[in-house]
Structure formats: C-alpha cells, structure tokens
Amino acid sequence: MSPPAKPPSKFIPSNRPVLGPEEIAIVTKILESGMLTHKSGAGTYVRQFEESFSEFVGAKHAIAVNSGTAALHAALLALDIKPGDEVIAPPFSFIATTNMVLLCGAKPVFVDINLENYNLDPDKVEAAITPKTKAILPVHLYGHPTDMDPLLELSHEHNLRIIEDACQAHGALYRGRQVGTIGDVGCFSLYPSKVITTGEGGLLTTNNDEVAERLRRIRTHGEIRPYEYVMMGHNYRMPEIEAAIGVEQMKRLPKFLEARRRNAHYLTKHLSDVEGIVLPQEAEWATHNWYLYTIRVLPPRSRDAVQKALHQAKIGAAVYYEVPLHLTPIYRELFGYTEGLMPVTEQAVREVLSLPTHPALTEVEIAWIVEQVRQALA
Ligand SMILES: Cc1ncc(COP(=O)(O)O)c(C=O)c1O
Numbered sequence: 338m339s340p341p342a343k344p345p346s347k348f349i350p351s352n353r354p355v356l357g358p359e360e361i362a363i364v365t366k367i368l369e370s371g372m373l374t375h376k377s378g379a380g381t382y383v384r385q386f387e388e389s390f391s392e393f394v395g396a397k398h399a400i401a402v403n404s405g406t407a408a409l410h411a412a413l414l415a416l417d418i419k420p421g422d423e424v425i426a427p428p429f430s431f432i433a434t435t436n437m438v439l440l441c442g443a444k445p446v447f448v449d450i451n452l453e454n455y456n457l458d459p460d461k462v463e464a465a466i467t468p469k470t471k472a473i474l475p476v477h478l479y480g481h482p483t484d485m486d487p488l489l490e491l492s493h494e495h496n497l498r499i500i501e502d503a504c505q506a507h508g509a510l511y512r513g514r515q516v517g518t519i520g521d522v523g524c525f526s527l528y529p530s531k532v533i534t535t536g537e538g539g540l541l542t543t544n545n546d547e548v549a550e551r552l553r554r555i556r557t558h559g560e561i562r563p564y565e566y567v568m569m570g571h572n573y574r575m576p577e578i579e580a581a582i583g584v585e586q587m588k589r590l591p592k593f594l595e596a597r598r599r600n601a602h603y604l605t606k607h608l609s610d611v612e613g614i615v616l617p618q619e620a621e622w623a624t625h626n627w628y629l630y631t632i633r634v635l636p637p638r639s640r641d642a643v644q645k646a647l648h649q650a651k652i653g654a655a656v657y658y659e660v661p662l663h664l665t666p667i668y669r670e671l672f673g674y675t676e677g678l679m680p681v682t683e684q685a686v687r688e689v690l691s692l693p694t695h696p697a698l699t700e701v702e703i704a705w706i707v708e709q710v711r712q713a714l715a
Contacts, residue, residue, distance in 0.1 A: 342701070342708040344651065349702050351629075351655040352530040352695045355589065356582070363581040374576045378556040382580035387540075389587040393508075394515040396523070396542035398549035401580055402556055402573040405504040405526025408539035409437040411573055412522040413472070415551040416498045418443050422471040424500075427457045428662040429682045430476040434502050435662055438474065439671075446470070447663050449679045453618060455479060455631065455689070458681070459487035466491065472498040477506035477516045479657070479691070480532070480628030481619070485511050485519045492520075500524065504539075507532040508594045510624035517542045522552070527579075532593060532628055533586035535579035596696035597627035600703055604630055604692060607707040613638045613714050629657065633688040638714065640690050646713040647692075652706055655691045 367373065367382070374380060379387075383401050391399035402408050418424060420442030426435050428447040435445035448465045451458040455478045462473065473492060475483035483501075492499050499520025503509070506516045507525055517523020522545075525531075527538030543549050551568070554561060559570035575583075605616055615633040619625045634640035640656070647654040661682045663674040676683065692706055 342704040345702055345705060348651045349653055349693055349698070349706070350695075351653040351691055351693050353697055354529045354534045355593065355695075355697050356534075357585075359585045359588075360582050363585060364578050367578050367581055372577055374574060376557070378553065378574040380577045380580065382577045382584060383575055386575075386580040386583040386587065389584060390540055391542065393587065393590065394518050394523070394542055396515075396518045397544040397546070398542065398552075400541040400543075400549060400552045400556065401575040401583070402539045402541065403575050403579075404537050405524060405528065405539040406433040406437060407571070407573040408504075408524035408526070408541045409433060409500070409502065410440055410571070411552050411555045412500045412524050412541060413437055413441045413443070414555050414569065415548050416472060416500065416521060418471055418498075421469060423467060423469040424472045424474050425457075425462060425465050425470060426474040427476055427478070427682070428679045429455055429658065429685055430478060430502065430662060431504070431658070432662060432665060433504075434474060434476055435668075443471070444469075445474075445662075447679055449681045450478075450685065452633070452681060452685065454481040454483070454620060454623070455685060456481065456483040457488070459484050462488065462491055466495050466497075470495065470497060472500055473520075474500045474502060475520075476502040476504075477509055479617070479631050480506045480509050480626035481617070482506065482509050482511040482516050482623045484620070484622070489519070498522075505531065505628045506626055507628075508590065509626040512622050518544065521545060522548060527583065532597075532626060533583065533590050535575070535583040535586065538575055538579050538583065593696045594626055596698075597694050598625075600694040600696075600698055601625070601627040601630050603703055604694065604707065608632075608710060611711055611714050614710075627694045629655075629691040630694040631657070631689050631691045633685070634690055634714075635688065640688055643710075643713045644690055647706075647709055650705070650709040652709055653693055656686075656689060657691055659686060661686050
C-alpha cells in the first residue's frame with residue numbers, strides 16, 4: 338500500500354547530502370587535533386578513506402584529491418595527454434569532463450550519445466578515431482554505466498587509453514564490475530549532491546601501479562622527496578577533515594545505494610502507465626546506482642512546463658543538462674560548433690527531466706512526487 342501523498346512543508350531538492358552525528362564527531366576530533374592536512378597528500382584519514390574506497394570498488398589503488406575536476410585533470414596528465422592529442426568524449430556531460438582535456442592542451446572530440454542510457458554511442462566512436470586520438474573518456478551519466486566492451490575493443494585495436502568519468506556513478510556496475518575500474522583510470526566526484534560527499538572532493542581509481550604513482554605525484558606538485566619535483570603537478574590534496582567525512586560516508590554507502598534503488602523502483606512502478614514520458618531503463622548488463630532518475634518528456638508535451646509545475650509543487654525536478662557541451666559559448670567560439678552537430682544529445686537536452694531519488698526522501702515525499710508527475714502530465 339502506498340502512503341497518502343501530502344504536500345511537503347519544505348522544497349524537496351533533487352539531491353542532498355545525508356550527514357549525521359558520526360561526521361560531526363570526527364570533524365570535531367580533527368579540528369581539536371590540529372592535523373588538518375598532510376604535506377604528502379596522504380594523511381591518516383586520507384589513507385583510510387582511500388583503502389575503504391579501493392576495497393569497495395575492487396581496485397588496486399584509490400587516490401583521494403580535492404575535486405572530481407582535479408581527478409579528471411590528474412588522470413589525463415598521468416596518462417600523458419598532451420597538446421595536439423585528441424580525446425573522444427560525449428557532449429552530454431558536465432563541462433569539467435572536456436574542460437580538463439582542454440586544460441591539457443588537447444582537443445575534445447565529441448561523439449553523440451544514445452537515448453537508451455544517455456551515454457556515448459559505442460557504434461559512433463570508431464569513425465571519430467584519427468591518428469591523433471589518444472584516449473576515450475566515457476561518462477557514466479546519471480549513474481548508468483556506458484557500454485564498455487566495444488570501447489575496450491577499440492582501445493586495444495587503436496592503442497588508446499580509457500579514462501572513465503564515474504563522477505556520478507559510485508557503486509554502478511558494468512557486467513558485474515564496478516565502474517571506474519574497467520578503463521585505465523576512474524574519476525569520481527564527492528560534491529555534496531553526489532552519492533557520497535566530502536563537501537568538495539574527488540577520487541581516482543586504477544589497477545596500474547605506475548599510473549597510481551604518477552597520480553600521487555601530480556597530487557603534490559610532482560614531488561617524490563622534499564623539494565625533489567620530478568614532474569608537473571598541482572595542489573590536489575584532500576584535507577583530513579574531508580577524508581574523515583569520506584570514511585563515515587563509506588559506511589553509509591551500501592544503505593544509500595539500497596535506498597536509491599528502492600526509490601527508483603517505486604517511481605517506475607507508479608509511473609509506468611503515464612503517457613507522454615519515457616522512464617529510465619537499466620540495461621541487462623548494467624546496475625544503475627540511481628544517482629538521477631531521468632525521464633524524458635515527449636513532445637507535444639512541454640518538458641519545461643512539467644518542470645515548472647513540479648517546482649510549484651515543491652519538487653526539485655532538475656534538467657541535466659540544458660546546454661550540450663558543444664553548444665556552450667566557449668566551445669562554439671573555440672571550435673565553431675553549431676546546432677545539428679550532435680542530434681541525439683540536442684534532442685536529450687530538450688526532453689530530459691530528473692526526479693529526486695536520494696536516500697533522504699520519505700515515503701510520503703516520494704508518493705507526492707508520483708502524484709504530481711501524474712498530474713502534470715494528465
Ligand atoms: C559527469 C561529471 N564530471 C565531472 C564532475 C566534476 O566534479 P567536481 O564538481 O567534484 O569537480 C561532475 C560533478 O559535478 C560530474 O557530474
């Protein structure tokens with residue numbers, strides 16, 4: 338039996354962090370100790386957090402940094418992406434994905450997505466490979482994995498590196514394997530809206546010892562011993578307070594994933610007969626982490642009108658992303674991209690709408706979301 342749908346007293350955000358007394362206690366303890374960070378980047382809590390994450394995903398190494406953006410930049414640098422190189426990526430992502438390619442002096446080459454899971458269409462990748470292509474950068478958008486086997490095959494054939502943007506995909510599985518452990522390097526974000534958070538923060542995963550060593554060096558200015566800088570690097574260190582929050586969040590992660598799945602299934606069960614929308618699908622080879630439950634509102638119905646109605650009902654229905662990367666002013670200016678270049682992505686930006694599935698949702702709130710979506714589309 339579904340609970341009665343009641344209007345919420347407060348706005349229901351599309352995502353929100355779930356923190357408790359454990360996080361507060363550990364942060365207080367660190368503040369009292371004065372050990373706020375470690376110059377090597379590998380303080381006590383950073384190491385503990387890294388161990389816990391590497392164990393969770395089943396990767397040999399996890400390296401904590403101070404954002405998902407930093408993780409992407411470090412991954413590209415560690416794999417030696419340089420000026421003149423090309424990196425294949427989807428145009429349907431957060432801009433950090435391809436801005437980090439630009440920051441390395443390389444060129445992002447966009448390949449369109451598919452509408453089944455909003456990720457790189459593997460059938461379109463090969464045509465984009467040139468002698469300058471050095472890497473493929475799939476994004477596991479909304480927490481649904483990209484179909485990786487065709488990309489792995491291409492990477493072997495053409496000697497390409499694979500960097501997984503798993504910033505939204507903690508705990509998602511591709512054919513039973515944790516995303517972020519399938520390519521050469523995986524990148525995760527720990528921003529407050531994400532599946533787990535440290536405030537700001539990022540994690541890198543790899544099974545390659547040499548790459549892990551390079552990533553650790555990049556995290557602290559390329560330093561291997563005091564004042565011995567052997568390569569280009571940055572200050573990408575994660576503070577101890579953040580890492581300690583991460584240690585606590587890791588204990589909650591299995592429950593978070595369970596709650597997201599339960600909420601997603603509830604939405605699917607109660608929205609499957611609504612006309613004019615397409616519900617998100619989980620491919621038979623995938624385990625979604627349900628970071629975002631993204632529907633499509635089909636014309637002639639207006640996605641923007643549905644979003645507006647849901648906002649008026651205090652539901653944080655969100656559009657990720659309103660503008661595809663190739664049509665942002667910076668990419669238009671740099672590369673001369675225009676409308677029509679990536680037709681599937683351009684359709685997606687007009688139709689997608691993400692509904693809340695976060696673990697803090699109450700049964701009454703989720704019943705309210707169902708009722709209001711049905712009403713908005715009636
Ligand atoms: C797909 C994707 N890539 C990269 C990032 C960048 O992560 P951060 O915000 O932690 O720098 C994010 C997060 O916003 C993201 O969603």
